[in-house]
Amino acid sequence: MLPSRKRGGARRLHVFSAVVFCLFALANAAFVTPADAQTYRFNNIAIEGNIRVDDSTLFGLAGFGRGETVSAGQLNAAYGNIAASGLFETVEFVPQGNTLLIRVSEYPIINIVNFEGNRRIDDEDITPIVQTRSGRVLSPSQVEADARAIAELYAQRGRSAAEITPRIIPRGNNRVDLAFEIREGNVVEIERLSFVGNRAYSSYRLRQVLNTKQAGVFRWLVQRDTFVAERIGLDRQLLTDFYLSRGYVDFEILSVTSELARERDGFFLTFNIREGLQYRFGNVSVVSEVEGIDAADYERELRLRPGTIFSPTVLDQNIARIERLAEQRGLRFIRAEPRFTRDNRNQTIDVEFAIVRGERVFVERIDIQGNTTTLDRVVRRQFTSAEGDPLNPREIREAAERIRALGYFSDVDVDTRRGSAPDQAIVDVEVEETTTGSLGFSVSYGRAQGIGFGISFSEQNFLGRGQQVAVSFNTVKGSRDISLQFAEPALFGRDLRYSLGIGYRETKSFFSDFDTREGFLNNSIGFPVAEYARLQLRQGLVLDRLSGLSGNPSQRLQDDADAGTAVTGSLGYTYTFDTRNVGIDPSQGAILSFSQDFGLGNQSRRYVKTEGRAGYEMGIFNEDVTLRADARAGALHMINGKSRNRERYQLSDVMRGFAPGDSGPRDFASGSNDVLGGNRYFSVQLEAQFPLGTPEEYGLSGGVFADAGSVWGVDSVGGINMTDGGTDYNKMHVRAAVGVSLFWDSPLGPLRFDFSRPVRKLDRDRSQNFDFSIVSQF
Incomplete structure (x- = not known):
């Protein structure tokens, strides 16, 4: 704020000028006729105090010149125009006989604008929102507006208690420095x-x-x-x-x-x-109001059962199916208009989809603004409509949701307006960029491994192209893991997701009696084949070597070591049906998947690896408790040659409660009873997650789980003893474990701690009672 002494002086001068002007008017009124009482004529107008502003500018603001007859209202307006120009700190009208003296005091020029006391927000972030600049005339109203803008910036950063005080420092020659003194306060x-x-x-x-x-x-x-x-x-x-x-x-x-x-x-x-009441879908039907369209054909496209919970998402999906069928048949501007009949007694809503002919409006163009980093094409490809296509409001809404789901923008606004003609529309897209990259450092410690370090970098919108890049490096006591991942979600501008992975791994004998080295190169491309289904095609190349065997190792491991570096190429596919990501914050969802990989390696090795999965998740007790079930099974079938250790399944990878490298099929003829893994596996995992009753700001929740599964069936076991105490470890033996979990929504991400206990195992199986992991979708 401006110094109070200057403000007080300015007010006294204004009051004095007004009094003098009134006395002058009364004096004139005593010597003129009533007809002339409201008009004045000044033969001369003198101007004092203006240095940078010339006389012509002041005459222009006053609106009259020498010798002109003016009314009292014109004089008041002239005074107001000059005072409101923002050029002068004080303005006086002083009558002196037939002369009117206009005395002004100009606002000073700003020399420097400084920010003091700001530690949380840099000058570079504050300067763009401040309109007051060096070299401009000081404007008290603008300074106050800038102080409010700075305070608003701090409020957006959570510091609503921040105080901004402008200070004016005189520097002589009608120049001043302006300093915004900032008291940031604490985060509110x-x-x-x-x-x-x-x-x-x-x-x-x-x-x-x-x-x-x-x-x-x-x-x-x-x-x-x-x-x-x-x-x-x-x-x-x-x-x-x-x-x-x-x-x-x-x-x-x-x-x-x-x-x-x-x-x-x-x-x-x-x-x-x-809240109101919860409604469900009642009767669902389709009627046609367009000649030549049979409603029965479109009714067969519906996937909506009476009795299911009423959901706008489900409604839009069925509207899209009807309109998509119309487009496939070459019908344009066909819309499915839902009409509702509410039954408040039974809490149902009957839906009638009316097939109507929509308004003939075309997309003239799509304007995108605010994307300083992200390329236009990344945003534009979220639209199924292009310039010249019929305008479909539903498709525009869905495109807006897809743009928000990218995660590249903190704010997205999509709207339509009239174009150059009544049948043309312009789609305006306003976005605001947000950060999409992260750099992470990690430190780990294990009793056997010692201290480990890791660094990772990921970017979800690489160079504004919508591509994902991730680089990671982890090392611990001679072992290391280096990988590079790249993904293009829209190859050739279509819904084709291309992924590339390159990496190198080394492991030491922490959980086994051998060392491994492995380099890999993976390529894959995925695309939709149905509404909830996708198909992924992939190619892999792996070079691996097993070494470091000592004592009397298993013959199967020795065969892997003797073979040297194995080169294995593979081609595979995965079909996935996934409904988990449907709707806003879904309360339930299912996933089904089936995959196969066909491998060809040196030494005439050939195999087929097949895996299947079925999972379901749902909320109960008003969604306070989440139930999950997940079942998986897999088989490695060797067409020719022997499987290698890295290709077989390990028990610790398919269920909890068992130690890595120390559970499952074993070779008891070896000196260390080496664990070999198996060519087949199955697992069933059941769990429930629920609140613990702790303060919710801690981000803690609990869970219980039960796992059952088995790994068995090592190929080519001739000459290998896999029986101990009458138990053949190469056969299917069901293991089971139960436990409790602690979920923590930590600032570093969702973490999970599992405490488990095997309740069914074989004598040689080793348990692992604690496990730590990063939570992901099941």
Whole structure:
């Protein structure tokens, strides 16, 4: 703010000028006729105090010149125009007989603009939002606006208590320095995030939906627990989508209140909601209002069963099926218009899809703005429509969702407006870039391995092309792992995902009695074959070598070592049917997959490796508890030659509770009873995840699990003893383990700690009671 002494002086001068002007007017009124009482004529107008602003500019602002007759209203307007120009600190009108003296005092020129006290935000980030510049005339109103803009920038970073004080420092010759003194204050975090009116879902479940998080013990690492007013809009949309996708069609957010603590060190955020009732789909039908279209053909395209929960996502999917069939038959501007009939008594909604002829509007062009790094084509390929195609509002909405799902932008706004003609429309895409890369460092420690180090770099939008690149290096006590991963999600501008992986690994004998070296090169391409299904085709090349055997090793391991470096090429495919990512924050989902790899190696080795998987996830008890089931099976069939150790399955890889390299089929003829792995496996994993009742800001939840599985069937076992105590370890023996889990949504990512105990195992199997992993989708 400006010094109070200057402001007080300016006000006194203004008051004095007004009094003098009024006295002058009264004096004139005593010597003129009533007809002339409201007009004045000055034969001369003198101007004083202007240095940079010339007289002509002041005459232009006043609006009259010497010898002109002016009214009292014109004089007042002239005074207001000059004062409001922003060029002068003070303005006076002083009548002196037939002369009007206009005395002004110009605002000084700004010499330097400085920011003081800012440690959390650099000058380079503040300067662009400040309009006051060096070399310009000082404007008190603009300085105050700049101070508010700086305070808003700090509020966006979670520092709502920041105070900005402008200071003016005189430097002589009508020049000043301007300093914004910044008192940053502490980060103002959300101490409590609560809901009022929620009955179907607990506050614990709803907090998981929001982008904003409640502050916890690791608040110094978490960014989303700071209060940012702009984030509330996103939270409102996420919460609304959550309820609508679960059939609560009358859901409403009545208000969102944010209360600042008395100490100004925390916010209390409350969502006041009205849930309404949950509705399900009732009768579903299709009618045609377009001549020549048979509704029965389109009704067969529906995948909507009465009794399922009403969901806008499911509705849009069925609309898309109808419109897609019309496009395949060469029909343009055909739209499926859903019409609803609500049955409040039974809480159902009947849906009638009316096939109608839509408005004949074409896409004139797609304008993209705000993408400073991301190339236009990365955004444009999310649209199924191109310039010249019929405008489909549903496709535009779906494209907007796909752009948001990229993760490249913090804000996405897609809208349409009229084009150059009534039948033309322009699609405007406004985006705001966000960070897409990460650099990580890690340190690990194991009693056998010692201290290990790792570094990784990943970029999800490499060079703005939408490509993913990841590089990692890990080393521990002579072992190392180097890899490079590259992915192009839209090869040739189509829905073709190409992936390339190159890497080299070395392992020492921590969990086995041998060392390995392995180099690999993998290529794959994936594409959709149905609505929820994708097919991946891949090619692999592996060079591996086994060494470091000592004592009396198993003959199978010795064969691998004697063979030297093995070169194996493979071709394979994977078919995946996955519904887990359907809708907003889905409450259930399933995955089915089937894969085969056909391998050809040196020494005439040939094999076929087949694997299958079925998994399901669902929420119960209003989604506070999540149940998961996952079943897998695989078989390695050698057409010619013997399998190598790296190609066989290990028990610790398919179930929990068993030690790596120390469980499963063994060769008891070797000195160390070497574990060989198996050519076949199956596993079934069941688990439940639930809240622990701890403060939610800790990000902790618990779980229980039960695993059952087996690995067996080593090929070419002639001359190898795999029996101990009457038990043939090469046959299928079901093992089982139970345990508890601790899930931690940590600042470094979702982590999982498993504490397990085998309840069914063979005598020689070794257990592992603790395991640590990074959580991913099952």
